[in-house]
Amino acid sequence: MPKIYLFLLPLWLSSMLLNAQVFNGSGGAIPDNGNPVSFPLVVSGLTPSSLNTAHGIAEVKVNIIHPYDADLYIALISPDGASVLLSVSNGGDGDNYTQTRFSDTASVSIAAGIPPFTGVFKPQELLGNLNNGRQGNGTWHLYIHDLYAFADQGTLLNWSITFDENVTGPFVFESSNLPIVLIDTYGQEILDDPKIQVGMKIIDNGPGERNFVTDTPVYNGYAGIEIRGSSSQMFPKKSYGFETWDIDGEEIDVSLLGMPAESDWILNANYTDKTLARNAMAYQVSQNMGHYSTRYQYVEVVINEMYKGIYVFSEKIKRDPNRVNIAKLKPDQNSGDELTGGYIFKVDKFTGSGGDGWISAFPPPQSPNGQTIFFQYEYPKADDITIQQKQYISDYVNTFEAILSGPDFNDPDEGFRAYADEYSFIDYFLVNEISKNVDGYRLSTFLHKQRESLGGKIRIGPVWDYDIAWHNANYCGGDELTGWAYQFPCPDDYWQVPFWWQRMLQDTLFANNLRCRWEELRVNTLSDAWFETYIDSVASLLDESQQRNFTVWPILGVYVWPNPWPYPPTYAAEIESLKNWIFQRLDWIDANLPGNCYSINNNYQAAENHSLRIFPNPAHDYIHVVANLNNEKHCIAEITDKTGRIVATEKIAADNEGVFYWHTNLSQLSPGIYFVKFIFSSTTATGKFVKK
Numbered sequence: 028m029p030k031i032y033l034f035l036l037p038l039w040l041s042s043m044l045l046n047a048q049v050f051n052g053s054g055g056a057i058p059d060n061g062n063p064v065s066f067p068l069v070v071s072g073l074t075p076s077s078l079n080t081a082h083g084i085a086e087v088k089v090n091i092i093h094p095y096d097a098d099l100y101i102a103l104i105s106p107d108g109a110s111v112l113l114s115v116s117n118g119g120d121g122d123n124y125t126q127t128r129f130s131d132t133a134s135v136s137i138a139a140g141i142p143p144f145t146g147v148f149k150p151q152e153l154l155g156n157l158n159n160g161r162q163g164n165g166t167w168h169l170y171i172h173d174l175y176a177f178a179d180q181g182t183l184l185n186w187s188i189t190f191d192e193n194v195t196g197p198f199v200f201e202s203s204n205l206p207i208v209l210i211d212t213y214g215q216e217i218l219d220d221p222k223i224q225v226g227m228k229i230i231d232n233g234p235g236e237r238n239f240v241t242d243t244p245v246y247n248g249y250a251g252i253e254i255r256g257s258s259s260q261m262f263p264k265k266s267y268g269f270e271t272w273d274i275d276g277e278e279i280d281v282s283l284l285g286m287p288a289e290s291d292w293i294l295n296a297n298y299t300d301k302t303l304a305r306n307a308m309a310y311q312v313s314q315n316m317g318h319y320s321t322r323y324q325y326v327e328v329v330i331n332e333m334y335k336g337i338y339v340f341s342e343k344i345k346r347d348p349n350r351v352n353i354a355k356l357k358p359d360q361n362s363g364d365e366l367t368g369g370y371i372f373k374v375d376k377f378t379g380s381g382g383d384g385w386i387s388a389f390p391p392p393q394s395p396n397g398q399t400i401f402f403q404y405e406y407p408k409a410d411d412i413t414i415q416q417k418q419y420i421s422d423y424v425n426t427f428e429a430i431l432s433g434p435d436f437n438d439p440d441e442g443f444r445a446y447a448d449e450y451s452f453i454d455y456f457l458v459n460e461i462s463k464n465v466d467g468y469r470l471s472t473f474l475h476k477q478r479e480s481l482g483g484k485i486r487i488g489p490v491w492d493y494d495i496a497w498h499n500a501n502y503c504g505g506d507e508l509t510g511w512a513y514q515f516p517c518p519d520d521y522w523q524v525p526f527w528w529q530r531m532l533q534d535t536l537f538a539n540n541l542r543c544r545w546e547e548l549r550v551n552t553l554s555d556a557w558f559e560t561y562i563d564s565v566a567s568l569l570d571e572s573q574q575r576n577f578t579v580w581p582i583l584g585v586y587v588w589p590n591p592w593p594y595p596p597t598y599a600a601e602i603e604s605l606k607n608w609i610f611q612r613l614d615w616i617d618a619n620l621p622g623n624c625y626s627i628n629n630n631y632q633a634a635e636n637h638s639l640r641i642f643p644n645p646a647h648d649y650i651h652v653v654a655n656l657n658n659e660k661h662c663i664a665e666i667t668d669k670t671g672r673i674v675a676t677e678k679i680a681a682d683n684e685g686v687f688y689w690h691t692n693l694s695q696l697s698p699g700i701y702f703v704k705f706i707f708s709s710t711t712a713t714g715k716f717v718k719k
Contacts, residue, residue, distance in 0.1 A: 047085070047191040048073060052169065054183035057093065063172035065104065066183055073163045073190060083158030085191035087113060087150070089169065091124040093181030096142050100172040100261075103188075105157055106165025108214050109331065112152040115263040116174070116588070118142040131155050131195040139585045149581065151263040155195030156333050163190060174261060198579055200334040202239040203327045205572055206231040206284055208294070208340065209240065210252065210330045217267065217330075219260065222251035224276055227269075229326075231284060240329065246283060249274060255293065257378060259494075262298040262587070264336060264580055268343065269294065284324040284340060287349035293321075294328060295339040298580070299587045300494040301601045303337055303573065304565045309458060309493035310341070311561060315552045316454045317690065319351060320489045325565075327572055336576040337569060344473055344489055346371060346406045351489065354478040356407055361415035368478030370420045371406035375470055376522060383409040385421045389428045391469075391523035393515070398523045405473065423476065427485060431527060437534035439645055439719050449537065450649060451486040453544050456528065459512050460616060461553065461609070464496035465505030467512040468524040482648075482694075495589060498608040506591035508611050509619075532621060536643065542622030543642035547653050549617070550686050558609050566602045573598045641703055645717040652689040654705050654712055663706040664689045668699065693718055 052068030075082055087103055096118030104110045113129050114137045121142025129137065129150040137148040169186050173179075211226040228244035248271065254260060255268040270290045271281040278290040297303050303325075313320040323341040327334070346353055346369060353369025360366060372384070384403035391398055402424065404412050427446035436442045443449075459467035471492035476485050495505065503517035504510050513528040531537045551557065569576075577583050577598065584596035595601045624640065639654045652664065659681060666675040674696060681687050687705065696718050705712045 046082075047189055049187055049189045050167075051185065051187045052167075054090070054185050057091070057099075057171050057173055057181040057183060059173050059176050059178060059180040061173070061176050063100075063170060065168040065170050066186065068167045068169070068186070068188060070106075070164050070167055070188065070190075076162055076164045078158045078161055078163045078190075080155070080158055080194055080196040082192050083190060083194045083196075084154050084163070084188060085130065085194045086147075086189040087129045087154065087169075087186065088189070089113075089124050089127050089129075089186045090184040091127075091171075091181060092122075092184065093124070093173075094122050094179045095175075095177070096121050096124070096144075097261075098173050098175045098177070098179065099181070100170075100174055102170040103154070103157075104168040104170050105161060106163075106167060107161055108216070109157060109161065109333075110170065110216075111150065111154055111156055112263045113137070113150045114144075114148075115151055116261040118144065129154065136581045136585060138582055138587070151580070152333075153195060153198055153579065156197045158194055159197045159332070197332070198334045198575075200240065200327070200329060200575065202237055203572055204237060205337070205568075206324060206326045206340070207238050207240055208326050208328045208338070209244075210250075210328070212252075212331055217252055217254055217265070219254045222253045222268075222270065224272060225250050225252050225269075227252075227271075229283060246271075246281060248272075248279075248281070249276075251276065251278075257376060259296070259298065262296065264296040264298040266296040266338075267294040268292070284326070286322045286324075286342060287347075289342065289345065289347055289350070291343040291345050293339075293341045293343050294326075295341060295494075296336075297339060297494050298582075299590065300499055301577075301583060301587075301590075301595070301598070302562075302565070302605050303339075303569060303576070304562060304602075304605065305462075305495075305497045305499060306341075306493050307339055307565065308561060309462060309490050309496065312461070312553070313454070313458055313488065313490045315557075316458075316548065318451070318454060318488055318490075321350075321491070325568060325572075327575070334575065334579055336579055337572050344371070344405070344491060351406075351475050353406075353475055354481060356416065358407070358411060358413055361413055364478060364480045366415060366419050367423075367483060368476050368481065369406070370404075370416075370476045372402050372420060372424075372474055372476075373405055374400060374468070374472040374474075374525065375403050377401055383412075385417070387428060387525070388425055389432060389526060392526050392529055393518040393523055395518050396521070398521050400523070400525050406475075420476065424485070428525075428527075431530050436530060437536065439536070439647070442534075443531070444647060445484075447485045447487075448648070449540065449643070450544075451488055452527075452531065453537075453541050455487045455490070456513070456541065457545060457548070457553070458490050459496075461612060462493055462496035462512075463498065463505060463507070463510075463612060464493060464512050465500040465503055465515075466492060466495065468528060469515065469522045497605060498591065498612075500589045501591040502589055505589070508608065509615055535622075538622035539624060540622070540643040542620055543624035543640060544651065545616070545620055546624050547640070547651060547688065549613075550653075551682050553613070555610050555613060558613075559606055562602060562606050562609075566599070569598075639703070639705060639712040639714045641714045641716045645719045646693055647719050648694050649690060649692055650703075650716060652687075652691075652703050652705070652714070654687040655685060659685070659687075659707045659709070662687055664691075665704045665706065666691070666696075667702050667704065669701075674701070 101113045102110045123143035125143035127144040128147045133147040133149040207230040209228040215223045227250040229246040230238045230242045250269045252269040256266045280288040282288040310320040321342040326340045328338045387400035431443040515524045703714045
């Protein structure tokens with residue numbers, strides 16, 4: 028009698044097989060022409076048809092042949108248009124997705140996987156977000172986009188969706204200590220361009236108050252929104268630019284989160300920056316130096332009821348009395364003083380947000396492959412700027428560069444200072460060098476020019492795009508503690524640094540003024556203590572929300588382009604790593620910054636290490652005066668001419684370290700010799716400077 032073998036499956040497995048419903052889809056070519064493709068899969072007879080945690084989507088499996096996995100953006104789209112990202116730009120130059128299964132219950136994120144990704148991985152967004160009561164029957168799609176056209180076409184062999192019992196549900200987000208931004212796309216996909224109209228609510232109950240998604244919004248209206256960024260578009264967590272609109276799609280100025288009323292705003296994802304602090308820190312440093320930088324607030328964002336994490340809500344760089352405060356330039360202003368300003372332009376890629384522009388006549392110091400510097404029109408916009416305005420600003424910049432490259436570039440009256448504001452260039456240099464910004468000077472570098480009757484010179488800034496600065500880039504020196512960012516060490520990269528910085532540092536006066544400004548700022552604004560306090564304040568503010576952010580984006584301890592090794596495994600470790608690097612970087616600059624700063628101590632009655640410093644000297648449009656007198660709280664600052672007539676005066680207070688700073692405008696003074704006097708309760712300090 029033949030033997031009969033009975034194989035018993037484990038109870039949990041037999042239950043899963045009995046209740047799981049698997050639907051299979053076919054494949055096809057994945058084009059390499061920049062166009063996405065969607066592969067349909069019809070689900071019918073699903074019981075029950077409503078998706079929830081009792082019975083819903085449990086797994087998606089794909090089989091893909093592709094020679095460069097990092098090119099691929101893969102998402103699952105439900106019959107009603109809701110989408111979940113499965114994998115975006117993962118795998119580097121590895122090949123294929125072979126029997127790759129996406130499940131929320133996997134222990135390893137797809138971002139931490141290794142091609143060909145055989146096994147079970149957590150997707151980059153929760154499948155459970157789709158198990159929220161929507162209908163499962165209908166046509167589902169696997170959306171695949173080859174983001175880079177490099178002649179590496181791939182093929183989807185097949186794919187499937189598994190529905191089962193006891194599955195994950197949507198990420199639950201109810202309240203935050205941060206303001207909350209709620210966006211409803213009305214079933215539309217947010218595109219790179221053009222903007223789509225969405226509903227937008229902002230919940231902000233004020234400082235120290237908790238915000239609930241059900242609270243009455245402080246803004247309840249419409250917006251036009253689009254994906255923004257260049258290389259950052261490869262990340263699954265997208266950044267967005269948006270305008271506040273009325274119901275008819277017209278721009279309206281609105282004051283949001285305490286910022287001055289305007290219509291143009293940014294939601295910055297900061298995906299690759301796991302401290303979430305780098306961009307905001309650059310803005311804050313520049314603001315503390317006395318310059319306009321985009322105002323910002325940390326928020327949490329929900330799109331179509333799906334939690335998207337922490338964002339930096341900020342102003343877009345724009346001509347406005349409360350932003351870049353330059354004259355308005357209209358299309359009919361094409362001659363005279365009106366033509367001379369204002370302008371905003373930038374050094375950037377050809378694909379930057381400004382669009383049209385011009386190529387500098389002066390190549391970068393390193394240009395073995397014929398590299399050039401490209402300037403983009405930002406304001407007036409490329410669609411609005413006239414031929415005469417284009418010609419004027421390009422001619423002005425060309426003259427500035429010609430003077431700077433010429434033999435008399437350092438002449439105090441006729442050299443580069445006649446065309447550019449030295450003070451703004453010094454401070455911009457310091458922000459880029461403290462942060463060792465690998466993109467510094469060569470990309471996202473804004474400049475602006477005021478009308479001649481209102482000042483006229485080129486000023487550099489506002490600062491922008493620092494998420495891969497502050498030791499967050501593993502290429503071209505961005506991961507090194509030492510060295511200068513302006514000496515970009517990658518000659519084969521097309522985007523190079525203009526020759527300006529190398530040339531300016533050949534001017535002894537510029538180097539000395541740079542050193543004086545550094546020593547002034549290091550006392551407080553750029554002190555180790557300031558950075559520690561600021562970074563700790565961000566970490567404290569985000570302590571609660573970062574846990575949610577890194578639950579939906581599980582990338583702590585995982586490489587995200589272009590993070591340098593090692594990859595700290597916790598948020599606290601990311602914060603500590605950032606602080607330690609900054610302290611060492613500041614020490615290196617202390618020891619290596621060129622120039623000398625000389626103190627002036629004429630008729631100084633105080634006996635103990637009290638110094639008054641004046642710079643630049645000779646001066647043109649401004650001076651900085653710094654004095655140390657720890658036992659004093661206030662003083663009267665005066666400027667007098669040779670006859671003793673007071674031409675400027677102001678009462679100033681000491682900072683927390685007992686240091687007095689005075690930055691004052693000299694543009695109304697005639698050339699000549701002047702004296703500065705700081706009058707304290709017990710002593711007086713004086714110094715002398717020359718106004719050119």
